[in-house]
Amino acid sequence: MAGSFASAPAAAAEQMAGKTVEVWKSPSCGCCGGWVTHMREAGFQVTVHEVDDVDPVKAQQGVPAPLHSCHTALVDGYVLEGHVPASDVKRLLTERPKARGLSVPGMPQDAPGMDMKTGTPYQTVLFGTADGKATVYARH
Secondary structure, eight states: OHHHHHHHHHHHHHHHTTOEEEEEEOTTOHHHHHHHHHHHHTTOEEEEEEOSOOHHHHHHTTOOGGGOOSOEEEETTEEEEESOOHHHHHHHHHHOOSSSEEEEOSOOTTSTTTOOOOOOOOEEEEEOOTTOOOEEEEEO
16 A cells, blocks of 8 residues: 555656646746746756747637736646746646646746745636636645
């Protein structure tokens, strides 16, 4: 029985290995680069597309305007908008809810990539569900 508990984290890490996050960001956005580093450190492969205007990507991927942030990404059929923590992405890919994706709206000071360490709480939001309502997925 103990063996099954010991292998669960390893299995989760193995499941994330090889998952490619494809991100669209402005070439001049440093915090977006910080988020890319955060995702790579968490074991994701990241492909970056630097574009002058990310808004068409947001529109194409169905990100509601109130949930916009500075960059948009795709991973395994889900949209990631903004500074979504890697832990939330891993949970999303494990649980596989019927939704369009996750957003950290705006640019919270303490979100990954921003890293200001102010102690200011922020939320990750699940959006694009069947009922059309965005809900809090995680609190940080």
